Amino acid sequence: MSDAVQLSPLIHLVDDDEAVRNSLALLIGTVGLRVRTWTGPDDFLAGFDGDNVGAILLDVRMPGTSGLAVLETLAARGVDQPVIMMTGHGTVDLCRRAFKSGAAEFLEKPVDDDLLLDTLQKAVRQHVRSRERLRADRIARQRYAQLSEREREVLGLIIGGLTNKEIARALGLSPRTVETHRANLFSKLEADSLAQLIRSYAQLVEEGDAA
Amino acid sequence: MRHKLVWALAWISAWLLLTVAAAVALGTAELQRLRERFEADARVVHRLLSLRAVEHETILATLALLDVPGADAAAQRLPAIYPRVLAVLRREGNLPWGDAARAEALASAEAASRRAGRAWGLVSELGEGRLWVVQASDQASHALRIDLAGMVRAAEWPFAGMDAVRVELSHAGHRWVIQPGAAEQGGWRFQFDKPLTVRSQPFDVVAERRVGWSELPWAYMGAAAALIGGVLVGAALLQQQRVARRRAEELLRLGQRGRLNAMGEVAAGMAHELNQPLTAILASTRAAERLLRDDPADVDAARGAMKAAGEQARRAADVLSRLRRIMERPGGADRIEAVDLRAAVDGALHLVEPQLRRLRIQVRVQGQGTPIVMADPVALDQIIHNLLGNALHALEQVPEPERRLSLTAGAEARDGWLLVADSGPGIPPALRARVFDPFFTTREGGLGLGLSLCETLAAGMDGRLELAAAGDPRRVAAGMPGAAFILSLPLRHQP
Incomplete structure (x- = not known):
């Protein structure tokens, strides 16, 4: 996954109607989002690659099952792109089932352009954020894994709000040793400040304590 | 199919069960009746035989009482009066009994009679149908020889001609069969066993009635x-x-x-x-x-x-x-034919009859003559059905006693017409102009196509469907406060 791909979100548009596909693609393109069109659920599920940042705009055919089935397949594959459902024949029941199956939004055709574009952009932003969170989380985990046992203890106490002296007393070490551990773990975790350290690693320390 | 079979089986089982129950009840009642009759008859037999036995004692007592010289001759005439008395024996003093073969038996019976102070029966010949009754006396003892078969007269015998009944007299291992009865297997048996109350002749009267299957009240x-x-x-x-x-x-x-x-x-x-x-x-x-x-x-x-x-x-x-x-609709004009408007109304009413009954709607059908109109019968049915459906729906909204529906058919100039009016809430004046618009509806979940379709259908038959104006005399005549629609269709051309 390269950063370049992430910078240019991709909308997957699934609709079996060519005119609808083309016009919506054109409309979505006007706000600078890239669009990849698919002619139907089978086509889409066969060719879809989940690495990209973006969203999926999925047409639900009248009877409603095929669109929902696609949703379920995507969920089973662990796809994290938000899915926006579109239908020309929306019922409350269909809408409820769509949300239950994990749809991010449910739009009725013909769809208002502002609403559609807003929804897509919001979905993309949400996805980008979630991917960034995921990435940061992974990096933090990698760095945290490099810490020694003692350094993890010290980190836990730092995050717990203890001063060096207090930590030294708690662990039966000299304040100088604690000072050294502290410097090492700041460098290993690439933290610039105490605030950043706490923000990035409090969660991990908590998980480590729980484990 | 399976369902039908189950029902048929259920009905047949019910029939079998009830029939068996009825047969058992009838059979039991019949058996009870037969038993009562048999017991009554057996009692009659018992009484008859008792009377005869008592007669034997009476005869002997009379003989003893009247025992004067010369009475012997009278005694000898007894068998003529009582055919069952085969012989009368008399013994006097130390003389032996006249019947040498039975002298000893008769003597011991006489001794017993003397001891008991009453007549004594001798049953040793019971098997041959003979009975001796002996009466000891100071002057002369008498003995009667009785033919048991003679004790019974066919005229008074209740079991005469009944093969199913066996009657016998028995005493101390000796028995005399009065009526043998047919030996029949199976069925039921009634029994009667009672000794004669006559002490000299204490026979058991044993009667048995066999009831065969054939006697049940089939x-x-x-x-x-x-x-x-x-x-x-x-x-x-x-x-x-x-x-x-x-x-x-x-x-x-x-x-x-x-x-x-x-x-x-x-x-x-x-x-x-x-x-x-x-x-x-x-x-x-x-x-x-x-x-x-x-x-x-x-x-x-x-x-x-x-x-x-x-x-x-x-x-x-x-x-x-x-x-x-x-x-x-393809080929609409081809389907136009002469239709009796009243008959069409009756047909449509018949279809909604269950709802009419359920909603307790009073229906009044009136008509001036029987207008024959030119129409597509299917389309006409559809229009009337639709109008009725709307009326029923409107009438659901008013209390039961006020639910009335009026259908009036008539003819005017070149048109036949049908007025469908109800006592429902009616159509608000503001909506009158829109009732025939497609997709206009006041019903929740309604499509709003019914009246629109009906109007189109009517127009397709050169007719009209319209709301009856408030002052329309036809509507006034119907006297309904609710909605009123008039369907007009061309009358058949009179030749």
Whole structure:
């Protein structure tokens, strides 16, 4: 996954109607989002690659099952792109089932352009954020894994709000040793400040304590 | 099929059960009757035999009493009076009994008689049907030889001619069969066993009645089976009729719902077919707008989008014209024929009869003559059915006693007309102009196509469907406060 791909979100548009596909693609393109069109659920599920940042705009055919089935397949594959459902024949029941199956939004055709574009952009932003969170989380985990046992203890106490002296007393070490551990773990975790350290690693320390 | 079989089995089992129960009851009653009759007859027999036995004692007592010289001759005449008395023996003093062969037995009987001070019976010849009765006396003892068969006279014998009855006298191992009876196997047995109350002749009167299977009241049992069968068949038919009726009502309801579903399908299909081009048009025009707003404006792309939008508008129009072609009834004019308006009304009323009954609606059908109109019978049915459906729906909203429906048929100039009026809440004046508009409805979940379709159908038959004006004399005559519709159709040309 390269950063370049992430910078240019991709909308997957699934609709079996060519005119609808083309016009919506054109409309979505006007706000600078890239669009990849698919002619139907089978086509889409066969060719879809989940690495990209973006969203999926999925047409639900009248009877409603095929669109929902696609949703379920995507969920089973662990796809994290938000899915926006579109239908020309929306019922409350269909809408409820769509949300239950994990749809991010449910739009009725013909769809208002502002609403559609807003929804897509919001979905993309949400996805980008979630991917960034995921990435940061992974990096933090990698760095945290490099810490020694003692350094993890010290980190836990730092995050717990203890001063060096207090930590030294708690662990039966000299304040100088604690000072050294502290410097090492700041460098290993690439933290610039105490605030950043706490923000990035409090969660991990908590998980480590729980484990 | 399986269901039917189960029902048939259930009915047959019910019939079998009831028939068996009835047969048992009838058989038991008959057996009881036979037993009572047998016991009564047996008692009669017992009494008859007792009387005869007492007679023997009386004869002996009389002989002893009248024992004067010369009486012997009279005694010898006894058998003439009592045919069963075969012989009369007399013994005097130390003389032996006249019958040498039985002298000893008679002597011991006489001794017993003397000891007991009463007559004494001698039963050793019971098996041959003979009985001796001995009466000891100071002057002369007498003995009677009785033919047991003679004790019974056919005229007074209650069991005469009854093969199923066996009667015998028995005492101390000796027995005399009065009536042998036929030995029949199976069936039932009634028994009567009672000793004669005459002390000199204490025989047991043993009677046995055999009742064979053939004596059961088969004819009555058969009649009962037939009767029960008849009643059950009647009940089954009634049940079947009820089921059939319920099924018919259900079918009618389903049919109505089915028609609504079909219309819903059409509406949904139409919505989808139109939604696609509308979606494309909206997206294209909005995209074009945005492209032109950009700086610099992408005029070429915008032009392409507008062209696409135009094509999609044409596509939407095509959808509608295709729909209109589907909705058009093929060959409408061919189906026009002469139809009796009153008969059509009756047919339509018959269809909604269950609802009329359920809602307790009072229906009044009036008519001036029987207008024969030119119409497509199916379309006419559909129109009347629709008007009735609307009226029923309106009447559901008023209290039961106020639910009235009036149908009036008549003819006027060149038109036959039908007025359908109800006592429902009526149509608010503000809505009167819109009731025939497609998709106009006041019903929740209604499509609003019924009246619109009816109007189209009426127009297709050169007729009209309209709301009756408040002052219309036909409406005034109906006297209904609710909605009133008038369907007019051309009358058949009089030749």
